[in-house]
Structures are given as structure tokens and as C-alpha cells.
Ligand code: ZN
């Protein structure tokens with residue numbers, strides 16, 4: 001007999017938030033989006049619900065972002081590319097040719113494959129060609145990057161003040 005699932009309002013809200021979501025959100029992202037409507041919700045609650053949704057086959061975890069655990073409601077076989085600048089994750093709808101792989105490791109049974117692709121996304125490529133006098137500022141809270149002449153007080157993405165730091169080009 002299958003155990004009965006208790007669909008609490010918080011579990012339902014998280015499931016609904018994830019349904020069709022292409023952003024590959026982290027528990028923190030989900031918390032930010034839903035905590036206004038659920039004042040008793042904590043990041044720990046969100047993690048618990050995500051673990052539950054994983055166990056019951058409703059979301060999968062993606063291991064591509066070294067900073068955050070990210071989750072995907074799209075259970076189809078696909079791969080991911082992460083932009084090293086804005087940390088957005090993009091779907092790559094492709095299949096790895098398992099027969100080719102098998103011939104490389106014939107004595108093994110292949111259970112799963114992962115491919116991690118690191119990219120600079122089109123919008124970050126555009127930003128890279130910065131107007132003279134402009135600098136890049138990254139929000140230490142949400143990780144989003146914007147360009148400006150002077151250091152902005154407030155992050156235009158998450159709205160938090162005082163966490164913007166200048167991004168120094170690495171080469
Ligand atoms: Zn990007």
C-alpha cells in the first residue's frame with residue numbers, strides 16, 4: 001500500500017511554484033518567492049519539501065552550480081549549461097549516444113550520465129562589451145550582475161541594499 005501523501009498548503013505551493021519553472025531554482029530562491037505568502041515557512045522547510053518531492057519523483061536535483069543546490073521539475077532526459085557570469089542554468093535538450101559510451105566502458109553497466117557545460121550566456125556576452133566608464137557590479141545576495149557608472153545602492157534583481165560589489169575582470 002502506498003503511503004498517503006499529506007498535501008499541506010506549503011507543499012502544494014512549492015509544487016505549484018516548480019510546475020513548468022525553467023529557472024532551476026534553489027531552495028533559497030523558492031523561499032524568497034513564497035515566504036511572503038507563508039510567513040511560517042523557512043529555508044529548512046523548503047529543503048524538506050524538496051527532499052520529499054525528490055523522493056516521490058516530482059523534481060530532480062541538478063549538480064552544476066557549486067554555490068547552490070538547484071532543482072528541476074523537468075524530469076525528461078536533458079543536460080544543463082550554467083553561465084559562469086549570471087549563474088543562470090539553461091537546458092540542453094539532447095541525448096548522449098549511450099551505445100558509443102558503452103563501447104568505451106564495455107565491462108560496465110551505465111546507469112546515468114551527466115554532462116556539465118559552462119558557458120557565458122548571450123546576455124552576459126553583450127554585457128562583456130562594456131561601454132567605457134561603466135563597471136560590472138555583482139549582488140552578493142542573489143548573484144545577479146549589472147553594469148553601471150557608479151556603484152548602485154540597491155540590487156535591481158532582488159531589491160536588497162548594500163550588497164553590490166564590483167566585479168574585477170579575471171584576465
Ligand atoms: Zn549569463
Ligand code: MN
Nearest residue numbers: 072074080091
Ligand atoms: Mn533543466
